[in-house]
Amino acid sequence: AQKITQTQPGMFVQEKEAVTLDCTYDTSDPSYGLFWYKQPSSGEMIFLIYQGSYDQQNATEGRYSLNFQKARKSANLVISASQLGDSAMYFCAMRGANTDSGYSTLTFGKGTMLLVSP
Amino acid sequence: EAQVTQNPRYLITVTGKKLTVTCSQNMNHEYMSWYRQDPGLGLRQIYYSMNVEVTDKGDVPEGYKVSRKEKRNFPLILESPSPNQTSLYFCASSLKGAGGYTFGSGTRLTVV
Numbered sequence: 258a259q260k261i262t263q264t265q266p267g268m269f270v271q272e273k274e275a276v277t278l279d280c281t282y283d284t285s286d287p288s289y290g291l292f293w294y295k296q297p298s299s300g301e302m303i304f305l306i307y308q309g310s311y312d313q314q315n316a317t318e319g320r321y322s323l324n325f326q327k328a329r330k331s332a333n334l335v336i337s338a339s340q341l342g343d344s345a346m347y348f349c350a351m352r353g354a355n356t357d358s359g360y361s362t363l364t365f366g367k368g369t370m371l372l373v374s375p
Numbered sequence: 376e377a378q379v380t381q382n383p384r385y386l387i388t389v390t391g392k393k394l395t396v397t398c399s400q401n402m403n404h405e406y407m408s409w410y411r412q413d414p415g416l417g418l419r420q421i422y423y424s425m426n427v428e429v430t431d432k433g434d435v436p437e438g439y440k441v442s443r444k445e446k447r448n449f450p451l452i453l454e455s456p457s458p459n460q461t462s463l464y465f466c467a468s469s470l471k472g473a474g475g476y477t478f479g480s481g482t483r484l485t486v487v
Binding site for chain 2: 290292294300301302304307348352360361362363365366367368
């Protein structure tokens with residue numbers, strides 16, 4: 258079974274500083290994908306960044322980067338130069354195989370609330 | 376524009392009154408799924424579908440039904456809603472076996 262753990266219920270950061278949101282995962286699948294989603298107060302789920310289990314380099318998307326440490330089973334999200342608009346809930350998720358049905362399900366952590374202050 | 380469209384965005388209903396939340400995607404995705412989001416519990420999968428006429432239970436299927444008669448549509452049906460089904464619901468779709476999921480805007484359901 259897949260499991261995602263986000264140990265930080267909430268994080269505070271000042272504008273323009275960098276912040277790291279932690280995510281660890283557990284899976285027995287050799288092939289999987291790791292995702293981060295942002296959920297602002299309006300409620301929608303916004304895809305931020307993706308890392309494949311076989312990718313050699315850490316994924317980057319603008320101010321977002323994913324610090325992927327496969328041996329430690331961690332996939333931390335780093336936001337550089339935080340902005341007020343980054344205040345939101347952030348979810349780490351993993352896509353892996355369901356060996357029973359062949360369906361690859363998306364499993365979420367419980368999220369980290371990030372608050373960016375001026 | 377590639378998207379997943381959920382309707383309605385907000386719904387208040389009474390206990391026991393059947394309702395349907397619609398979900399449609401225009402990306403020809405094989406996979407579709409429904410999640411509910413509750414405070415402190417994150418997102419939990421209700422049902423998923425691998426293709427037309429192929430559906431299966433997720434982690435919290437009790438009290439819900441789905442159907443997949445067409446590839447683009449995946450409605451969520453609550454035959455007899457109860458207050459414990461008050462939640463934020465998301466529909467999502469993806470290509471088979473790879474890539475990320477695209478989420479709808481969510482449906483905030485209140486059952487009184």
